[in-house]
Amino acid sequence: MARYTRLTEPIALITLNNPPVNALSSAVRSGIVDSVSQALKDDQVKAVVFCGENRMFSGGADIKEFSGSMSGPPLVRMIHSIEASEKLMVAAIEGVALGGGLELALGCHYRVANTKARLGLPEVTLGFLPGAGGTQRLPRLTGITAALELITTGRQISAQEALQLGIVDQVTEGNAVQAAMELALSVIGQPLNPRRLSLRPPVWSADVDSVCEVALARVKQHSRGAMAPVACVQAVRAAAMLPYSKGMEKERQLMDTLFRSSQARALQYAFFAQRNAGKWSLPNGARWNNTKARDVQRVGVIGLGTMGRGIAVSLVKAGLSVVALESDAKQLESGKKAVTAMLQRDAQRRGVGSPLHLLTFALSFHQLKDVDLVIEAVFEDMNLKKRVFSDLCKVLRAGTLICTNTSGLNVDELAKVTDRQHLVVGMHFFAPAHVMKLLEVVYGSRSSPEAVAVAMALGKRIQKVCVAVGNCPGFVGNRMLKLYMDQSLYLLEEGATPEQVDQALEEFGFAMGIFKVADLSGLDVGWRVRKASGLIGPDIDPVNPSRWRLGQRYCPLPDMLCQQGRFGQKTGRGWYLYNSPGSKEAKPDPEILNFLEDYRLKYGITPQRISSQEVIERCAFSLANEGFRILEDGIAAGPEDIDVIYLFGYGWPRHRGGPMFYASQVGLSVVLEKMEHYHRIHPDVPSLEPSRLLRRLVAEGSPPIQQWRNHIKNLHSQL
Numbered sequence: 001m002a003r004y005t006r007l008t009e010p011i012a013l014i015t016l017n018n019p020p021v022n023a024l025s026s027a028v029r030s031g032i033v034d035s036v037s038q039a040l041k042d043d044q045v046k047a048v049v050f051c052g053e054n055r056m057f058s059g060g061a062d063i064k065e066f067s068g069s070m071s072g073p074p075l076v077r078m079i080h081s082i083e084a085s086e087k088l089m090v091a092a093i094e095g096v097a098l099g100g101g102l103e104l105a106l107g108c109h110y111r112v113a114n115t116k117a118r119l120g121l122p123e124v125t126l127g128f129l130p131g132a133g134g135t136q137r138l139p140r141l142t143g144i145t146a147a148l149e150l151i152t153t154g155r156q157i158s159a160q161e162a163l164q165l166g167i168v169d170q171v172t173e174g175n176a177v178q179a180a181m182e183l184a185l186s187v188i189g190q191p192l193n194p195r196r197l198s199l200r201p202p203v204w205s206a207d208v209d210s211v212c213e214v215a216l217a218r219v220k221q222h223s224r225g226a227m228a229p230v231a232c233v234q235a236v237r238a239a240a241m242l243p244y245s246k247g248m249e250k251e252r253q254l255m256d257t258l259f260r261s262s263q264a265r266a267l268q269y270a271f272f273a274q275r276n277a278g279k280w281s282l283p284n285g286a287r288w289n290n291t292k293a294r295d296v297q298r299v300g301v302i303g304l305g306t307m308g309r310g311i312a313v314s315l316v317k318a319g320l321s322v323v324a325l326e327s328d329a330k331q332l333e334s335g336k337k338a339v340t341a342m343l344q345r346d347a348q349r350r351g352v353g354s355p356l357h358l359l360t361f362a363l364s365f366h367q368l369k370d371v372d373l374v375i376e377a378v379f380e381d382m383n384l385k386k387r388v389f390s391d392l393c394k395v396l397r398a399g400t401l402i403c404t405n406t407s408g409l410n411v412d413e414l415a416k417v418t419d420r421q422h423l424v425v426g427m428h429f430f431a432p433a434h435v436m437k438l439l440e441v442v443y444g445s446r447s448s449p450e451a452v453a454v455a456m457a458l459g460k461r462i463q464k465v466c467v468a469v470g471n472c473p474g475f476v477g478n479r480m481l482k483l484y485m486d487q488s489l490y491l492l493e494e495g496a497t498p499e500q501v502d503q504a505l506e507e508f509g510f511a512m513g514i515f516k517v518a519d520l521s522g523l524d525v526g527w528r529v530r531k532a533s534g535l536i537g538p539d540i541d542p543v544n545p546s547r548w549r550l551g552q553r554y555c556p557l558p559d560m561l562c563q564q565g566r567f568g569q570k571t572g573r574g575w576y577l578y579n580s581p582g583s584k585e586a587k588p589d590p591e592i593l594n595f596l597e598d599y600r601l602k603y604g605i606t607p608q609r610i611s612s613q614e615v616i617e618r619c620a621f622s623l624a625n626e627g628f629r630i631l632e633d634g635i636a637a638g639p640e641d642i643d644v645i646y647l648f649g650y651g652w653p654r655h656r657g658g659p660m661f662y663a664s665q666v667g668l669s670v671v672l673e674k675m676e677h678y679h680r681i682h683p684d685v686p687s688l689e690p691s692r693l694l695r696r697l698v699a700e701g702s703p704p705i706q707q708w709r710n711h712i713k714n715l716h717s718q719l
């Protein structure tokens with residue numbers, strides 16, 4: 001796991017060998033310790049160069065080991081003895097040096113990096129801090145301000161930036177091992193004490209307190225209840241105030257608190273869930289590793305509205321050529337202006353050439369005849385989409401995929417109007433499509449595994465986090481969102497205010513409460529959908545709208561707001577009040593409070609005091625309960641996929657893992673008990689009834705989330 005090579009020069013090479021990222025597993029650490037001791041014993045060896053197999057230094061500690069009992073040589077001690085060694089130690093960094101990988105390099109006396117290498121301390125994203133001396137050594141190299149920024153954000157930096165910050169001593173365009181050997185030969189014999197970071201005094205300066213205060217305020221604002229960023233500030237502050245050994249004690253204390261915390265478990269779960277989502281599988285057994293995706297070079301985008309614009313930008317940025325089509329010249333012009341401006345701004349920001357040559361704008365379907373794949377993003381109207389799909393079949397080549405960005409319409413029904421049902425899938429992007437990372441790839445009953453593979457590969461190429469999901473109204477994300485929104489509205493009916501619900505959700509960690517999100521997206525969007533689905537029709541009394549529709553409780557509050565022209569931010573009024581149309585700062589609106597009071601009076605509802613706990617339970621547990629139904633229905637392959645969708649598409653706080661992980665942490669029996677309780681109180685809300693799978697998992701002893709897939713398989717086999 002670490003290879004020792006004695007070179008002809010007085011140098012030994014230690015190669016970390018644990019593909020794919022040379023994580024510092026217990027075996028690798030043992031290998032390093034053995035190799036270092038071999039080098040120290042060999043009198044001919046004057047210097048040691050550390051590198052990684054396959055030109056990849058190290059992705060850090062082996063995260064998989066964190067869930068078990070840790071064995072093997074401790075990283076902290078290992079790095080300390082490397083730094084304390086009487087022989088020269090040099091790190092040759094290629095690929096990445098992250099987390100423990102960078103901490104190992106910081107323990108070396110010199111660091112050389114290839115120009116393409118990336119360095120960083122991303123531990124904060126896993127719920128803890130760089131606990132192998134990173135919080136004490138890095139500030140001693142870069143100063144407090146830069147160290148605070150790097151450690152609290154986990155940002156990865158280029159070799160060039162690392163050179164400017166003093167983290168590496170040399171950057172080479174060539175082979176870093178070669179450069180490290182040359183550097184070693186030039187400095188062998190020079191004193192090592194000045195190179196040992198642990199011997200440097202604390203990096204105190206007069207403004208330390210204010211710098212740390214500013215950093216603390218920033219992380220508290222951004223971290224939404226996450227503990228690790230706050231602890232990172234405290235650890236870095238120790239590097240400014242205390243000698244190294246005392247600073248290390250502080251680092252260890254903070255690490256002990258964080259390491260086994262539920263937040264760290266959630267963040268590590270999210271790390272693997274994100275990677276597992278790419279390993280899709282379909283109910284028919286087709287999988288990511290038994291299905292080939294053919295290459296896509298040219299993509300058609302139909303409709304350059306809110307979504308089409310962002311989709312076109314994402315594709316072009318990834319180097320794909322795009323034919324963007326609109327229904328008339330005016331819309332085309334406005335779409336063209338927007339897409340061009342977005343791409344130019346992005347190119348300017350990144351200091352790269354503008355990729356506009358990859359874009360063609362079109363009004364005729366014939367201009368799509370050579371594309372490999374089409375993404376349709378016209379209005380959410382089944383008949384219109386069907387017309388577009390059948391028109392497309394007249395011009396597209398036989399093998400071209402047709403994808404729809406529908407938010408929840410039936411993909412099978414759309415496929416039926418085409419001559420290629422096997423090549424139709426949903427590619428459900430999230431707004432704004434060039435920013436949001438999530439992509440739901442929706443397979444219909446006739447979609448071929450190849451079509452899914454192509455859509456997943458294309459999504460990955462444009463840097464989306466892709467999740468394959470089955471076809472049902474709203475797919476996974478929006479199907480669950482509906483119940484979450486319903487609960488929030490019922491809470492308003494029962495006595496809560498929008499601010500109160502939003503505050504509880506934001507304290508839980510959501511980036512934005514659900515009513516603020518609704519104002520941002522536009523309340524008219526859902527209103528149109530409800531009209532189209534028959535929930536609102538001419539038979540509904542607009543003054544005293546019924547609270548009972550299609551056989552269950554219905555909340556007409558959002559419809560009543562829309563009737564008043566309150567569409568959210570765009571009209572300056574929605575659930576909140578805004579200074580002007582389009583302004584973003586949401587202020588509580590006394591009119592809404594009066595409106596809610598009148599509403600409750602009109603319907604004879606006695607307002608209740610709603611606690612934050614009830615808000616969270618009804619919203620979060622409803623999400624999870626519907627997630628269980630989605631798993632029962634085979635719409636998502638596993639709980640991790642659902643969690644990834646909520647993390648990347650709906651602002652679920654990452655340090656809570658996702659709604660399914662949250663349910664597993666709270667305890668499935670607690671979730672079941674609460675759902676039973678709320679369903680007893682609200683028997684007119686069928687979605688509050690605990691799902692079959694939840695009951696079954698509780699009956700089977702609430703197995704850990706990693707085992708749910710097996711239980712679901714058993715359930716399916718018995719159906």
Ligand SMILES: CCCCCCCC(=O)CC(=O)SCCNC(=O)CCNC(=O)[C@H](O)C(C)(C)COP(=O)(O)OP(=O)(O)OC[C@H]1O[C@@H](n2cnc3c(N)ncnc32)[C@H](O)[C@@H]1OP(=O)(O)O
Nearest residue numbers: 021023059060061062063064098099100122130131132275
């Ligand atoms: C009291 C106890 C004291 C303990 C002290 C601990 C102190 C520490 O300082 C702790 C640490 O180092 S924590 C680890 C910090 N490192 C990271 O967060 C890097 C995580 N990895 C990445 O960013 C990307 O994988 C990377 C950029 C590296 C590569 O990205 P790619 O997109 O090329 O590839 P991925 O698909 O992400 O990954 C490929 C496969 O490798 C697995 N993997 C990645 N990093 C790992 C890691 N650090 N440990 C274990 N497995 C890891 C990844 O899951 C994927 O696996 P497969 O899906 O099975 O192929």
Ligand SMILES: NC(=O)C1=CN([C@@H]2O[C@H](COP(=O)(O)OP(=O)(O)OC[C@H]3O[C@@H](n4cnc5c(N)ncnc54)[C@H](O)[C@@H]3O)[C@@H](O)[C@H]2O)C=CC1
Nearest residue numbers: 303304305306307326327331377378379380405406407431
């Ligand atoms: N807006 C959102 O937040 C999200 C929307 N979606 C879905 O994306 C699709 C598009 O939504 P938006 O972009 O918001 O709508 P939009 O109203 O902003 O844009 C639709 C565009 O399609 C164009 N169009 C209509 N008929 C056309 C035709 N026959 N040929 C070419 N272009 C045509 C329109 O001129 C308009 O520019 C819908 O299916 C929607 O449900 C999906 C995820 C999020």
